[in-house]
Every structure is written in C-alpha cells, then in structure tokens.
Amino acid sequence: MTAPAIELVDLHKNFGATQIIRGVSLSVPAGQRHAIIGPNGAGKSTLFNLISGRFTPTSGTVRLNGEDVTGLPPHVINRRGLSRSFQVTNIFPRLSVWENIRCAVLWSLGYKYAFWRGIEALPDVRARTEAILESIELINRRRVQAGVLAYAEQRALEIGITIAGGAGIILLDEPSAGMSVAEAARAVALIRKVSEGRTLIMIEHDMGVVFDLADRISVLVYGQIIASDIPARIKQDRAVQTAYLGTAA
C-alpha cells in the first residue's frame, strides 16, 4: 500500500487567539480528485496555505507522499511535487503569457538558477511551454502581456502556471470563481484534462462544478471537517445540509 498523496494529521492554525483551523485530519490517495467545500470563512484557503507552505501550522503534520513537509517553505514543497493556484489571480502581470508559463517550467526541467545557458537554446523548455499553452488554449495569446488578458483567460493562465512544472499534486483554489456559466464549463473541461493522472484537491463554491469533477468531497465548517465522502452521500448528509447546502438551497 503506497502512502497517500496528501495526509493531514490533526492540523491546527491560530492567528493570535483566533482558531482558524481546529484539528483537520484528511487523507487523499494518489490520483483522486478531491473537492473541499464549506461556507465562507470556514478556513478553506487557510488549509491550502498550510498544505502549500505559505503559512506554518500551529500544530499538526502535513505529509506529502509519506514525507513530512510541515513548516517547509513553499519553494521546497513545490520541488517535492505540489503545485497550487490562488483564489485571487496570482500571475506575473507584466510578463508575456509565454514568459509566465516558461518561468513555471524551468525548475522542474532542472535549469534552476542557471545563468550560463541561453534560455532560447533549450528545446525542452520551449516544447513544454508550447504544450502547456496548447492545453490551456492560450497559444495564440502567447505574445500578450498577462496583465491585459481577459479574466477567464487569466484564470486559465493561473491553472497553466500551476500545472506547468508537472507536479503530481495540484491544489486549485476556486478555479471557476467569477466565471460565466459557459466559462465555468470550459474551466471544468480544462481541469478534467489537466488533472488526468494527478492528485487534485480543489476548493470550489460552484456545486455544479464540484459534483461534476470530484471523486470525493470534504466539507469544512468552522475549521473542522464535518464530513468526507463520495458526492452522492455528501448530498444526503443531514449535517452537511444544515451547515452548508441547506443555506444555499
């Protein structure tokens, strides 16, 4: 039995006296598409920040493929094979779309801080960048400054940067937020395509997207997971309905 892709053990995070994450334990096996849902302020983004190294947990453990990564800085966690997107678009706004993706493929291809090799003469960098741009359908926008892309395009670029390094574990924070129905449908198709063969954890408010994509759903309420199950049973869970779905319906 291989170790789960992500394993959280009794994770806590306090900001001052305020407890945001209050004992989260979760195990996501490799290859699963896992959605985290919950009302605003439940601590979903904080949970992502703890997993990806943006914040250090107050207590508890984060394991990646069985390795303890608790408290490591984001770039180290990224190198161990976890990549994430952000709820508020987080790209390199004044670089071209091409440069945005290229910067995201460099480390994983082993170029690190190389200042002795010309970047234009690296065929693997070029090929990977092109392939990513094809898959997020921005290849024809590659010369455009990322900051002037349309919103939905920026969200696609955000996903592109996240998957460009070939990480095995992907965290997506509200990938369809702020999108029209048609754009969200395209985003779902894109996420389905790019998460093929990887472990995906995503925070999402759009229940259509969640039930469409997720193999399993965890419900986070007030810093605790109150239910974690397959979509069909989450729909029926009375506690979930009262805490979350009930208010939405």
Place this chain on the structure above:
Amino acid sequence: MSDVASGVANVPAREALSQPGAAAVVRLAAPWLALAVAFAILPAIFTSGSALTMLSLMGIMIVFALSYNMLLGETGLLSFGHAVYYGLGGFLAVHAMNTIIHDRLPIPLPLIPLVGGFSGLLFGIIFGSVSTRRAGTAFAMISLGLGELVASSSLILRGFFGGEEGVSTNRTKLLHVFGLNFGPQIQVYYLIAGWCLLCMIAMYALTRTPFGRMCNAVRENPERAQFVGYNPRMVRFIAFSLAGLFAGIAGALAAVNFELVNSSEVGAGQSGLVLLAAYIGGIGSFIGPVIGAVLVTWLEVMLSDVTDVWQLYFGLLFIGMVMFAPNGIAGLIMMHAPLWQARAYRPMLRLALVYLVALAPALVLLAGLILFTEMTYHLSVKATEGTTISVFHIAVDAASAKSWAAAAILIAGGFWLFRMTWPVVGAAWHEAFAQARGAGSVK
C-alpha cells in the same frame, strides 16, 4: 512597458520553433559587431584629448549603470549603496597594481579589471547574503546602511583607503605586452572600450538565461516565483553578487583611468549618480542605462565646465524624468516603436516636425529658467565679484531690473507658447497612430 516589449520579442513565431540557424546567429551578433566597430572608430571622430577622456568615462559609466540595472530594472531591487562594490573594486585594483609594480609580477594592466570584478563579487556575496534576505523598503534601507558603513570606514581605515587623498598608482609600470605601456589616453580608452563591450555582452546574455528570466519573475511577483519552485532570496542574492562583479570591473577601470582612487568613490554621491544614470536612461530596457550613462557623463563633464550649479540642473532633470517620463529616455523612444514597426514613416516624420515646433518655445522657457537660476546664484553666493555674469556668452547685469524682466518674459512667454503646442502634439500623436493603425499593423 519595454520589459513587455523585450518579453514579447522572445516569443518564438510558431513556424520558427526549430533550432536557431546561421542566420539567427548573424542576427544575434550583428549589433555587437556594429558596436565594436563604433567603439573602434569613435576616437577618430572625436579627436580632442578631452573628448577621449569623456569617451573613457562613458565606457566606465556604461558598465556601472548596467550593473546597477541588474538590480533595479531586472530584479526590482532599489539599491542606495551600489558604489560600495564599484569603489571597493577600484581600491583593490589600485592596491593590486601597486603590489604588482612593487614585486615586479608578470601581470599586464588589461587583466587588472579582473581584480576589481573579483573584489566586487566577493563583497557582493558578503553584503548580499545579509541585504537580499528582504526586498522592497528593507532592502533599500540595508543598502543605504551598508553604503554609509563602508563610506565611514573609508575615513577610519586610512591604510587601505588612503585617507583624504586616496591611493594612487602608475598604470605604465606594469608588465608591457604588445608594446603597450598605457601611458597615452588612447590606449586606456581602448582598454576600457574592450572591457565595456565584453561586460555589455555578458550582462545582455545574462538577461536571456533561465536565471535572468527568473529575476524578472521575482521582480514581478516573488510569491508566485516561490510557488513554481524558486527561492526569491536566492535569485536576489545571485543577482546582487553578479551586479557586484560588474560594478567592481567598472571601479577597476576607473582606477586604471585616473590612476587614483579616493573615498568618494564608495560614497553616497557615487551611488546616487549611478541611480540617476540608470533611471534617466530608462530601467525598463537594456539600452536605457547605456543611454543614461552616456548622457549623465556628458552632462557631468560639460555642465560642470559652464556652471557652478550643475548639480541643481542635474537634480531638476531627474525630477522631471521621474514626473513626466518614468520609463526614461529609452521609454520615450520605445513609445514610438509601434509606428516604426508599422512602417508609418510619413506620420513619424510629421510627428517629428511637430516635436521640433514644440521644442522651440520649450527652449525659450528653459533659457529663461537658466537666466533666473544663474542670476539668483550669482547674487546670493558670488555678489562680491561684481554683478555682471555671462549667460550663453552674453554679458548680463544681474543687478539690473531689465535682466530680471527679460528672464520673467522668457519664462512666461516660453511657457505660454509651449503650453499652446501641447494639444497640437497630442493631436499629431493620435493622428500618427490612427494612420499607422489604418495601415493595419498596430494593435
């Protein structure tokens, strides 16, 4: 703006994704060959001794300003203490030269910049390991502190820094190769030009490496860079160390040129000067600091000849650039790039004529301001030397009301006429772009 331009220029056309061929190599090398030729023939065009000295100073400043822009323009690090690496490079170079002369070591003068570069790199690594842990304001403050630290130690450690008078050397006493003794300025010029070209190529190449691109990424969004696997501190640290290397080379070239290094070269004045040069030229493109270095050196030499308050004009120029052209001279030029790319030569020509029309009253305004400044300066500082001064080779009585009235008329009239040209310039600008767009190539 121009970062984007440079970023976009690197995007390959889809059909050209194959390996660069011979044609691409020629295209890559052509500008540098042209520059090498220009460096070679410049002394034949500007033959006077003072011109040769100025060209030498420009070469040094180009290297220094480009090294500064590795921090400010490429990596987004605002340093107030870059002269530390320039000055220490100079001091170690001058000490190395004296040791070589004393011990008769078989090392020729052209290799001395390596000593400066190594020193700059070393101190860049030492100070950079502290200062690059933070970006933004904290980095700027630490760079200022380190600058003050080194500047004040230069007055305490007299053995190394030579106190008030500095450390001197004799560049002609080193091992002579190819019969060059580096006595005449022309030989020193070519030494500087050669190193300048080498450093320019190296620094340009550096921007087109994985590391160089990640410098831009860290400048734009250090957090995102971290989430794609890069440690922003490490990127900043390497950039800082390499900037120190090139600043040290520039400092050593200055030491060779003047045969003297004193404590002012590590000081805030020198740090400020390189900031001005890079910023006025434009930090958003590679060519910007080069333009800035040439202009600032020229102004420094020319203005200090004709007026005592040249630093005032210098400061005003800087303020003007920050307020009205934050992308520098290179940025102003790049604004017209779309017209050039659209081959809209006719609209460009018309635009140039309109600029000339606007320039005339602007010069009148400038003349009035200069007259006002010079008279004020003379009356407040040099009143004992009489009231007659020479402005633009015209004798002016600073005490007469007529002179002040003339200045007032020039300022008011010049501004009024200049103000009237603004809408004309704006209209010409829009028309030029509309025509170019009509031609179909400007988006």
